[in-house]
């Protein structure tokens with residue numbers, strides 16, 4: 001039977017939520033990952049030293065293992081250089097949401113006025129704090145990411161020393177942008193390597209596949225697959241696992257977010273194996289992120305085996321992607 005050993009897998013974009021939901025999902029991520037970049041879009045969002053410390057503490061309590069590091073983020077607003085200096089040791093990145101484009105992003109950036117952002121972004125560059133961006137406009141849903149490319153260009157040109165991560169990219173346009181600027185990087189989810197808009201809304205509506213950014217066209221998915229399978233050095237895995245309770249997904253106002261944390265590594269193994277590229281998975285799920293972020297991850301070995309795994313119908317109140325379906329790979333053990 002085929003096996004794969006991944007060392008120190010990292011999920012560089014995850015939503016762990018808070019309270020009861022945190023208690024359900026944190027152990028699922030800390031079981032199979034060495035660390036994860038934790039998104040700050042709580043209600044209210046993570047914006048102060050106290051917010052970061054408190055949330056980190058609650059995550060640590062909710063996890064069921066010690067060999068996991070939550071890499072903390074702040075919700076972007078124009079922070080002063082002094083504030084960033086005071087918090088630099090406690091955060092890894094700042095996450096920028098344009099206002100209103102996704103779940104809990106209401107307090108995000110209204111307009112990209114470079115001069116008003118300059119102090120914050122220059123200080124981040126100086127201090128080595130990464131800028132993570134949810135790159136969507138509020139235009140037509142299929143065009144939102146492509147329309148955002150001009151903002152990435154403006155940021156990359158104005159702040160050449162700032163590391164900018166284009167989060168959860170879904171389009172050919174974003175893939176093409178990656179090599180145009182040295183300081184642009186990207187995360188890619190597992191679901192965007194698997195589905196297109198057709199899977200979400202082409203037949204019966206599938207709320208558990210509905211997320212922001214929405215899955216795009218086959219040529220977009222192919223472009224993502226190409227750079228992921230070759231483990232392009234500027235690309236990292238970020239699941240964007242975004243749990244919502246079942247009643248919030250199976251409703252007439254379905255919240256955006258796909259829950260993949262407990263199945264992400266199994267799905268990635270299947271995808272890389274199908275394309276005979278298993279040797280590149282380690283770089284995609286860990287090495288690239290460690291190099292880009294300058295992270296030295298907690299030691300962990302995850303052994304996966306080509307053996308059926310039936311995805312549970314529910315984890316607590318949450319329906320995972322592919323609930324009840326059989327995956328080809330499973331996690332054999334974690335050391």
Ligand code: NCD
Pocket residue numbers: 015041102103104134210211212213240242243256257258
């Ligand atoms: C995320 C969430 O639910 O917090 N939703 C999503 O569809 N991805 C927010 C985000 O990352 O856009």
Ligand code: ZN
Pocket residue numbers: 013014015039240242
């Ligand atoms: Zn997200």
